[in-house]
Amino acid sequence: MPCYNAARHLRRCLDSLLAQDYPDREIIVVDDASTDESRAMLREYPDVKIVEYGENRGPAYARNRGIDASGGDLLVFLDSDCEVTDPHWLADHVAAHTVPNIIIGGGIHGVGRGLVARADRYCHWLTNIPHSARREVSLGTPRRRVRFSRHLVTTNMSVTRATWTRVGAFDETLPTGEDVEFCERAVTSGVTLRFEPDIVVTHYDRERLADFVRCFYRAGLDRVPARVRHRSQYHSLLPRGIVSSLLLLIPIALLAPAQAIRAWWPYDRRVALYYPFITLACFAMALGIARYWIRERAFRRRHPDAR
Numbered sequence: 001m002p003c004y005n006a007a008r009h010l011r012r013c014l015d016s017l018l019a020q021d022y023p024d025r026e027i028i029v030v031d032d033a034s035t036d037e038s039r040a041m042l043r044e045y046p047d048v049k050i051v052e053y054g055e056n057r058g059p060a061y062a063r064n065r066g067i068d069a070s071g072g073d074l075l076v077f078l079d080s081d082c083e084v085t086d087p088h089w090l091a092d093h094v095a096a097h098t099v100p101n102i103i104i105g106g107g108i109h110g111v112g113r114g115l116v117a118r119a120d121r122y123c124h125w126l127t128n129i130p131h132s133a134r135r136e137v138s139l140g141t142p143r144r145r146v147r148f149s150r151h152l153v154t155t156n157m158s159v160t161r162a163t164w165t166r167v168g169a170f171d172e173t174l175p176t177g178e179d180v181e182f183c184e185r186a187v188t189s190g191v192t193l194r195f196e197p198d199i200v201v202t203h204y205d206r207e208r209l210a211d212f213v214r215c216f217y218r219a220g221l222d223r224v225p226a227r228v229r230h231r232s233q234y235h236s237l238l239p240r241g242i243v244s245s246l247l248l249l250i251p252i253a254l255l256a257p258a259q260a261i262r263a264w265w266p267y268d269r270r271v272a273l274y275y276p277f278i279t280l281a282c283f284a285m286a287l288g289i290a291r292y293w294i295r296e297r298a299f300r301r302r303h304p305d306a307r
Contacts, residue, residue, distance in 0.1 A: 002062035003042070004032040006080035009204050010041050014048060016083045022090040028070050029080070030062040038080075060170035060178035063154065067169075073161050077154040083202045092199045093158040101166070102192045103159045103183065105152025106199030107131060112207045118270075119277030120205035120212055126263035128153060130200045138192040151183035152193055156201045163191055176222045216281040220288020249290065253283035 003010060017027050028049045031039055033056040042050050051062075051069050067075055076093050078084070086092075089106075096104045107130030110121030137150050157179065159167075167186045170178040183193055206212045257278035264271035271278075 001027075001029050001066065001078045001080055002032055002059045003029050003034060003038050003080040004056065004062075005034050005036045005038060007034075007037040007041055009081045009083070010038055012083050013078070013080055014042075014045050016085065017078075017090075018045070018047060019087050020084065020090040021087045022094060025090060026070060026072060028066045030066040030069075032056050032058070032062045057172070058175050058178075059154070060174055061172045063178070064169045064172065067161075067164065074158060075161060075164055076158040077156070078201065079155045079203065081204045082155060083204070085202055086200065089199060089201065092196070096194070096196050096199065097158070097160060099192075100160070101163055101190060102194055103152060103157065103163065103186055104199070105193065105195050106156040106201065107197045108153070108155055109200055109202045110205040111202055112205040114207050115274070115277065116209050116212050117205040117207045119274045119281070120215075122260050122264055122268075122271050122274055123216070123278055123281045124205065125203070126260045127151070128156065128195070128197075129263065129267055130197055132197045132267055134195060134197055136192055136194045137187060139187055139190055150187050150193065151180045152195065154179040154182075155203055156199065167191060174222055176218055180223065212277075213280065213284045216284040217288040217291075220285035220290075221292050222288075223285075224289055224292045249283070249286045252286040252289075253279050256282040256285075 001013075006013075014027070014029075026049060027045075027047065028051065029042055030051040031042060031053075033054055039050075039052065042048060049069065051065050053065070063077065074094060074097065076090060084090075093104060093106070105128065108125040108128040109130045110125050111117070112120065163186075167182065167189055171181050172178075174181060187193060206215060257275055260278050261271050261275070
């Protein structure tokens with residue numbers, strides 16, 4: 001579990017992990033150079049193994065260091081702003097690994113105060129709706145049958161060490177979205193992604209509008225390299241440069257929310273009321289994509305021999 005300035009939720013998260021009824025486990029928290037009280041808080045838990053370093057390197061680097069420090073055959077990933085209310089959560093992850101070469105993802109129940117937190121839930125967890133339909137994606141799955149995305153999120157994911165070794169480490173060059181790239185690479189290498197909607201964690205979502213917008217702007221900025229590299233499901237719709245990014249800015253903002261509404265509608269029809277917030281998130285993401293191509297052009301001008 002990566003941890004960066006997570007003092008607000010960290011104690012609740014650790015207490016819930018220590019309450020798990022699966023006995024053969026180790027809890028590893030990688031502190032990514034926190035500047036709040038997280039490190040002091042971690043030291044209050046003698047049963048938690050702590051990995052520390054002096055420079056903030058991002059979640060991919062943190063997860064890789066946590067894996068390096070671990071000794072188990074099954075790697076289970078969680079975020080520090082989560083709580084595991086089901087004491088059988090870890091046991092359920094173990095039981096779900098019935099075949100080799102599989103990655104398990106679970107449902108994510110987003111909570112928080114106010115309209116922004118609800119919107120954040122609809123935007124972030126449309127691929128991980130708790131108690132929804134179970135599904136699998138593999139290399140042989142026709143793309144028309146992949147409803148939303150070929151990825152599971154590291155907020156609630158497990159993989160055997162053998163499969164992780166086969167796929168390779170998380171890409172540490174990506175500030176965010178390392179799970180997207182990892183899962184695309186996994187599917188390409190013949191690994192199956194399975195979503196188990198009843199293996200659920202609670203995630204404390206963003207409650208401030210500025211944090212909400214900044215998150216999706218960052219997502220747009222960071223996702224382009226992974227999507228282009230793996231020619232993912234929506235690769236053909238991805239802007240290819242500055243001009244196409246600006247031309248598609250408004251269409252993406254207006255049309256992309258249909259994806260979240262379509263995903264949530266069978267389970268929570270209130271999602272339609274949050275169309276303005278979801279549109280704002282999609283607009284921020286489209287701005288991030290445009291910013292990526294602006295930055296890329298500037299880099300190529302400074303380094304004409306780079307590819």
